[in-house]
Amino acid sequence: DVKVTQSSRYLVKRTGEKVFLECVQDMDHENMFWYRQDPGLGLRLIYFSYDVKMKEKGDIPEGYSVSREKKERFSLILESASTNQTSMYLCASSFGGANTGELFFGEGSRLTVL
Amino acid sequence: AQKVTQAQTEISVVEKEDVTLDCVYETRDTTYYLFWYKQPPSGELVFLIRRNSFDEQNEISGRYSWNFQKSTSSFNFTITASQVVDSAVYFCALSEASGGGSQGNLIFGKGTKLSVKP
Numbered sequence: 001d002v003k004v005t006q007s008s009r010y011l012v013k014r015t016g017e018k019v020f021l022e023c024v025q026d027m028d029h030e031n032m033f034w035y036r037q038d039p040g041l042g043l044r045l046i047y048f049s050y051d052v053k054m055k056e057k058g059d060i061p062e063g064y065s066v067s068r069e070k071k072e073r074f075s076l077i078l079e080s081a082s083t084n085q086t087s088m089y090l091c092a093s094s095f096g097g098a099n100t101g102e103l104f105f106g107e108g109s110r111l112t113v114l
Numbered sequence: 115a116q117k118v119t120q121a122q123t124e125i126s127v128v129e130k131e132d133v134t135l136d137c138v139y140e141t142r143d144t145t146y147y148l149f150w151y152k153q154p155p156s157g158e159l160v161f162l163i164r165r166n167s168f169d170e171q172n173e174i175s176g177r178y179s180w181n182f183q184k185s186t187s188s189f190n191f192t193i194t195a196s197q198v199v200d201s202a203v204y205f206c207a208l209s210e211a212s213g214g215g216s217q218g219n220l221i222f223g224k225g226t227k228l229s230v231k232p
Contacts, residue, residue, distance in 0.1 A: 042224035
């Protein structure tokens with residue numbers, strides 16, 4: 001069974017803390033994505049990666065960075081968490097090349113920044 | 115610019131009713147893909163269907179059906195004889211094949227929350 005696994009379902013952090021959200025996929029997918037989901041705003045793309053060590057900014061990259069050192073792992077980093085980054089974070093992966101395929105999603109990580 | 119609009123924020127129906135979720139998209143590309151995803155209360159988005167821009171045939175899968183009309187830039191989703199297990203947030207999404215560095219990126223609508231009551 002294909003799987004995208006996010007390291008934490010729920011996190012509570014304080015303003016200014018550094019936060020790591022980890023995502024691992026076992027499907028040998030080239031593409032990996034980080035979205036955030038907020039009520040009334042739907043899913044918005046933060047960053048994506050189409051290869052190891054490659055990254056591209058999405059629609060809302062400010063305040064975030066990413067790391068992809070291995071094909072199966074894509075990390076989202078909040079260098080200094082702020083309250084407006086309280087959200088649900090969704091990781092996804094897909095096969096590479098022109099997008100004809102579906103995204104496989106993890107269960108999400110709900111981050112609360114106090 | 116590409117955009118996906120789901121005008122219905124929330125819909126509530128009684129079990130066994132039919133329900134249609136609307137999706138309108140905007141794109142300048144001639145080659146693109148449309149998707150529907152389901153997000154149950156557990157949180158994980160589940161792929162339902164992909165349709166490419168050259169295939170306007172309607173599709174039926176059990177109680178689910180999809181109506182793709184390029185003339186109105188719509189890709190509507192109908193659930194026939196709804197069930198409580200259909201309660202979820204449903205997202206329509208668009209991907210452009212010529213996205214260059216954005217290959218693989220989906221643009222999502224804001225979602226429609228469907229509640230099916232027994």
